[in-house]
Amino acid sequence: MVDIAARVYNHHWKIDPIVRSLIDTDFYKLLMCQSVFRNSPDTTVTFSLINRTTSIRLAELIDEGELREQLDHIRTLRLSRGESTWLRGNTFYGKRQMFRPDFLEWFEGLQLPPYHLEKRDGQYELTFEGKWPEVMLWEIPALAVLMELRSRAVLRDMGRFELQVLYARAMTKLWEKVERLRSIEGLKIADFGTRRRHSFLWQDWCVQALQEGLGEAFIGTSNCLIAMRREVEAIGTNAHEMPMVYAALAENDAALAEAPYKVLADWHEEHEGNLRIILPDTYGTAGFLARAPDWLTSWTGIRIDSGDPVAGAEEAIRWWTARGEDPRTKLVIFSDGLDVDKIEELHARFAGRVKASFGWGTLLTNDFRGLVPENRLAPFSLVCKAVAAEGRPTVKLSDNPNKAMGPKDQIERYKRVFGVGAQTPVEVVV
Template identity: 55%
Template sequence: MMLNLASRAYDRRWRIDPIVRSLLDTDFYKLLMQQMIWKNFAEIPVTFSLINRSVAVRLADIIDRRELEAQLDHVRTLRLTNQERIWLAGNTFYGTEGIFQPAFLSWLSNLRLPDYEIRTVDGQYELTFSGPWAEVMLWEIYAVTIVNTLRNRAGLARLSELELDVLYSRAKTRLWGKLDRLADAGVTGIADFSTRRRGDFLFQEWAVLAAQDRLGSAFNGTSNVSLAQKHGLEAIGTNAHELPMVLTALADTAEDMRSAQYRVLDLWQQMYQGRLLVFLPDTYGTTQFLAGAPDWVADWTGLRVDSKDPFEAAEEAILWWQSRGRDPREKLVLFSDALDVDDILALDQALRGRCRLGFGWGTLFANDFRGCHPRNRDDLNPLSLVCKVTAVQGRPAIKLSDNVAKPTGPAEEIARYRRLFGEAGAAFRAIVA
């Protein structure tokens, strides 16, 4: 497939071009979590909020509010199609058939996303989504994708068609060079995790096809469900921070708050097995999570490293598995935070043969336009945008993270959670994207 990305970007100025065209244009882990939430916590009221951690970029000064509202309104018109439902019902995911229950798919087919609220404050959009947890949770990916893409489109609109051609040529050449380096080094376990912070859907699709072509079987697939369906790729993903954040917010005692992060895993393994048993330990700190984890957690397939220094996190996990009498060489360590080719190569060199390795390559896979702009080399530098659950039944939802620069929630609640969970292993890391 050969796409003229420059022409498509240039033509977009003169017609409506929806950013999200399918409910499946989301990350696979959202559907997996949604099914578990639908079964256990469907009606719990929650609120998700958009957070721009790149505060120097005043999004409300860049993105037209009417355009933003039009894109959000379009998502609310989308429904799961019969073809998409049949594919979800009949496809094999992670080696398992029938992973999605018929009753869940029937419910999902009738889902209309709840409405949103939008305000402009100090040059930023305050965008919130409230409603029953099972219904509102899908907004996370769509919201970040839309805002990120509209910001990029605003930058592209200032370029001529020839300048756009130069921009895309530079970005595509850069990505191909990265893929060359990975292929030459024999790195395996690469997956696309770029949906939320991609340049746009077409560039993500080009990047995925390029990786598939250059890396072959070393490219595991994509987190984007729509692209997985379209191109016959493996849909990649497990679970995320919102699960322990919500269950901890629902807890009434300190003991129940600490145990909520393990209750999540117990509920998960009641629904999923095998390669889907990959846990994310850093919502309130990896070190405290591993220290208090029940022994059965060590039998899981592996863990995902998010905000901790990846080398430190891998070494900590290896020692933990050894202390629990498990062989780390049989366990998966999946890296997923702000990766780029140099990080992947260094991690592979340091850890190959000591554990199984996976690399969820995100922003700098399908949104690396740094220095590619023909006139303003910093105009399209990637943002750090997130959409996090911020309230549960009127209570604040808190994430601490292994990175002390990335907590979310009111300051007094963050302090309370730190007293409860401790700060062992937490450190500062610069936020890339």
């Protein structure tokens, strides 16, 4: 087992680049990328870093030269032969050859496009602009770099023994969570923690801990590189970026209202009826389900990613029931800000009513709360979002208004088109 404390102490040896592979990313990015490569290969999109926790002034913590060095290293990465073989030959979700030969040929020759970086008011402005299939693959590595450089900045002055004790305490903290989760009968849980992890080595350790501690209850990881190395399932489907870009490209209000369903129609065609998980909250779950076409009711399940998770799951159950579907046969994936208390609560409420599953993210792979003075390693909310498509701004409403993004006038337009009324703000922890 890797001695993480020793590696952190000696990170200046440069044996640990923060991102060490193009598949050190979330599985759903590759699935979405293949769909975009097929349907919108020449669409110009801009992604931008957004630090929701403005009290953490990243440009004052992280050296710009070190940040550029890590970003430049990512641009040197190419798929290895072994990684390409894994993508071409592995079985994902019971399907061989999930990725088409034309997409993999393109991916094997990919170099991530240039980035733009500058400091402004104590924060980094980091943007990526170019063809959608290329720039979308910057999102996860960019977040991983910023999160780990922040961790390194906090840990830089710690001695060997201090680091050994810190990681021993963090391991104990996680293992105590694992021991609690063991008692949940029928639990299904996956690692969703790549984008805001403490570090690659720590995420890898967390996955190994879940493998040993939870056995069959641990169903996989969103991280492709770790899935390959640890021989576990790669987990993921789609994310908000697709409806956000499709909506931005809509020519009028009628096309805007149809954009979220056009995404899923293209997704269905791309995956031949596989990976049928609905993410309904981009422009409000209630309105999405009320207007959803009948063909969506037969899909496998729904992912709940914002707002009150109980309210979201109950809404889904009512929708399935009203459409003549048995909710007990449907999958509900909870994935927003989860930790053990919330997992226990949600599983207890919905066990037997739906097939509940959990995507455990930041508070799995980056929970160092209370382990250093002044809580300087507490996780924070950092995202990298598609902010424009063909020069038009994107909008996200979410079921939590604290996660909304976009120009104010466009937010009001989208609320009108999608019939979004009053919403209840929920604190964004991560």
